Amino acid sequence: MMEDRKVYLDKHSNLLQLEEHMYPLVDVEKPNVFRNLFHYDEIPKIAFNDRIVPHSMPDEIWITDTTFRDGQQSRAPYSTEQIVTMYDYFHRLSGPKGKIRQCEFFLYSGKDRDAVYKCLERGYEFPEVTSWIRASRKDFELVKEIGLKETGILVSCSDYHIFYKLKMTRREAMEHYLSVIRECLETGIRPRCHLEDITRSDIYGFVIPFCLELMHLMEEYKIPIKIRVCDTMGYGVNYPGAVIPRSVPGIIYGLRVHAGVPSSLIEFHGHNDFYKAVSNSTTAWLYGASGVNCSLFGIGERTGNTPLEAMVFEYAQIRGTLDGMDTTAITELAEYYEKEIGYRVPSRTPFVGRNFNVTRAGIHADGLLKNEEIYNIFDTEKFLNRPALVAVSNTSGLAGIAHWINTYYRLRKDEQVDKSSELVAMVKAWVDREYEDGRVTVLTDEELTGVIETACKQLGICLK
Known part of the structure; x- marks a missing residue:
C-alpha cells in the first residue's frame, strides 16, 4: 500500500521521493520479443508514450575503451606491439585526470596475455587494464593469476538470447548468471556485467529484478558490481518520451532509480547500426551513466561501436572543458593506424578523416581564407594538429x-x-x-x- 512506502531524500535532486515498489522477476512461458516493435520483415518501430524521465548528469563522467576486445572482433588481430603502442596513446589522451578510465582485453591467446602483461608493466593508473572472459571458474582464475582487478562477464538479458540461444527460462538464466557472478566475487574480482541486447529486453520483467539481485550481492560481498548497458543491435534511441526497451533515458533511469545502481557503476556500450551510437552515448551520460564504452574510430562488430574520439569531444562540449585530455594524440593515433596497421580511415570521418576539415566549395573557400572560423568547426590546428x-x-x-x-x-x-x-x-x-x-x-x-x-x-x- 502507498502509505507503507518510505519517503526519502534523493541526494542528487535534493527532493523528497516516494520509495518505489519492488520489481520481482516476471517468469514467462513464451519469450517476449516485442514483435510489435521488432517485426523482422519490417523496419523496427520507434513508439512513444510521452513518459519523460529527468536528466541526472553524474558528478563525474568518463570514457572506457573496447578497442582491444569488441574492436578486435571485426578485424584481424593486432600484434602485441601494436596493442602496447595504442595503449600508450590512450594513456596520453586520457590526461592527468584519467578520463579514459579503462581498456578491456581478451585473455585467450598467448599473444593476448603477452599484450596484457606488457601494458601492465607500463604502470599507468589510467587506463586500467581489465578483461573480458567467458563465465567460467577457469577463466576467473586466469584473471586472478594475471593480477587484474575487474573483468567483464556476458549476461545476455533479452528473451531472444535467453530463450533462443541459451534455451533457458528467465528464472533459469537469472539463477545461472547469479551463480557465475558469485563465483567471480569469491575470487575477489570486480565483475562487470555485460547486459547484452538490453534494448530488446523486458526491462521491468527481467533487467531490473536481475540488477536488484546484483546490488544485493554487492552489499553481501562489499565488492562493486558494474552494469554495462549493451545496446548490442543499435536499437536504442535518445528521444524524450520513447518507450522502453528502446529508450536509453528510460533504461538508465530504471537502473539508477528502480534497481538502485549508482551512476558510477553504470556504463553504456552502443553500436551504430542506426547511426545513433554517439547520440545515445551522450544521452546515457545526461541521464545518469558515468561511463560510456567506446572503440577507436568506432571499429567494432558490424557497423561498429561508439567512436572513442567522438566522445572525447562530446565530453568537452557538455562539460565545457577537456579536463586535461591531450587531443593531439587522436591525430597521431590516426596516422599510426594508417601507416603501421594499414587501415585507411574514411576521408570524411569526423576529427580523423583526411578531409574532415577541408573546404571544397569555392564560395566557402573564399570565406575560410578570409577567416577560418567561418567554415572550421573549432581551432583544429590547436586541438588536433590539423590546420584547416x-x-x-x-x-x-x-x-x-x-x-x-x-x-x-x-x-x-x-x-x-x-x-x-x-x-x-x-x-x-x-x-x-x-x-x-x-x-x-x-x-x-x-x-x-x-x-x-x-x-x-x-x-x-x-x-x-
Whole structure:
C-alpha cells in the first residue's frame, strides 16, 4: 500500500521521493520479443508514450575503451606491439585526470596475455587494464593469476538470447548468471556485467529484478558490481518520451532509480547500426551513466561501436572543458593506424578523416581564407594538429593555392609561400590547364603533391 512506502531524500535532486515498489522477476512461458516493435520483415518501430524521465548528469563522467576486445572482433588481430603502442596513446589522451578510465582485453591467446602483461608493466593508473572472459571458474582464475582487478562477464538479458540461444527460462538464466557472478566475487574480482541486447529486453520483467539481485550481492560481498548497458543491435534511441526497451533515458533511469545502481557503476556500450551510437552515448551520460564504452574510430562488430574520439569531444562540449585530455594524440593515433596497421580511415570521418576539415566549395573557400572560423568547426590546428585546408579547384586562385601549400606541408611562417611565388604560379598554370581541358572536379591531394614535387625539382627548392 502507498502509505507503507518510505519517503526519502534523493541526494542528487535534493527532493523528497516516494520509495518505489519492488520489481520481482516476471517468469514467462513464451519469450517476449516485442514483435510489435521488432517485426523482422519490417523496419523496427520507434513508439512513444510521452513518459519523460529527468536528466541526472553524474558528478563525474568518463570514457572506457573496447578497442582491444569488441574492436578486435571485426578485424584481424593486432600484434602485441601494436596493442602496447595504442595503449600508450590512450594513456596520453586520457590526461592527468584519467578520463579514459579503462581498456578491456581478451585473455585467450598467448599473444593476448603477452599484450596484457606488457601494458601492465607500463604502470599507468589510467587506463586500467581489465578483461573480458567467458563465465567460467577457469577463466576467473586466469584473471586472478594475471593480477587484474575487474573483468567483464556476458549476461545476455533479452528473451531472444535467453530463450533462443541459451534455451533457458528467465528464472533459469537469472539463477545461472547469479551463480557465475558469485563465483567471480569469491575470487575477489570486480565483475562487470555485460547486459547484452538490453534494448530488446523486458526491462521491468527481467533487467531490473536481475540488477536488484546484483546490488544485493554487492552489499553481501562489499565488492562493486558494474552494469554495462549493451545496446548490442543499435536499437536504442535518445528521444524524450520513447518507450522502453528502446529508450536509453528510460533504461538508465530504471537502473539508477528502480534497481538502485549508482551512476558510477553504470556504463553504456552502443553500436551504430542506426547511426545513433554517439547520440545515445551522450544521452546515457545526461541521464545518469558515468561511463560510456567506446572503440577507436568506432571499429567494432558490424557497423561498429561508439567512436572513442567522438566522445572525447562530446565530453568537452557538455562539460565545457577537456579536463586535461591531450587531443593531439587522436591525430597521431590516426596516422599510426594508417601507416603501421594499414587501415585507411574514411576521408570524411569526423576529427580523423583526411578531409574532415577541408573546404571544397569555392564560395566557402573564399570565406575560410578570409577567416577560418567561418567554415572550421573549432581551432583544429590547436586541438588536433590539423590546420584547416581549402581544396584546390579552378576558383582557388593564386592565394588559395598558396594557402593549400602552406597548410598541407605545415610550413612555418618564415618558410611559407605567397601568391607571388614562382612555385605557386607554376601550380596555378597546371591547374588552369586541367580545367581548360574540361575538368569539373576538385583536385586530389595526390595530384597536387605530384605537380608540386615536379615544380620544386625544376626550381631547385625543397618544401620541408
